[in-house]
Amino acid sequence: MSLTVDDFGTGWSNLAYLRDLPVSGLxxxxxxxxxxxxxxxxxxxxxxxxxxxxxxxxxxLSVTAEGVETASDAQRLRAIGCDCAQGWYYGRPVRPGEITRRIVEAAGGTRADGEG
Structure with missing residues (x-):
């Protein structure tokens, strides 16, 4: 089992988790x-x-940065070494079906259920 510590650097998310839990990412x-x-x-x-x-x-540990809103943020975070990022620069929140559609579209395929 592994864990990713969400919201690292704020609130209850502290350095002790890195020592005490089987953490794989931040x-x-x-x-x-x-x-x-x-x-x-x-x-x-x-x-x-x-x-x-x-x-x-x-x-x-792997690192994901939250709150990425601009191309310059994404570029700078990549240069710093962030492994992943999420935020409005990549896309606004959508329903699960829309996520599936976008993944299938990006892969250039069709869904097994015949949709998309």
Whole structure:
């Protein structure tokens, strides 16, 4: 079994989880990325995110950044070493059927039930 610590860096999500639980990944809370939009260029904020990514990778954990809204955020997070990202830059929330349709469409196939 493995766990991903959601909203890492905020609230109840703390460093002790990395020692005490079978954690395989971290999700950096979207507030870290979204606060950078309001502050403009914030080198300290990006260093904090980079530090979390570095810490996670040194422990063999994968990293997902939440709250990615722009191409420049996505590019910078990739450069820092984030393994995955999620947010409105990639797509707005949709119903499960729409997700399936998009995956099938991106794969260039049709669904087994004949739809799509």
């Amino acid at each position: 999700k950096i809370d979207g507030s870290f990325v979204s606060e950078l939009h309001a502050a403009g260029e914030d080198p300290v904020g990006w260093r904090i995110i980079g530090g979390m990514v570095s810490l996670a990778h040194s422990l063999g």
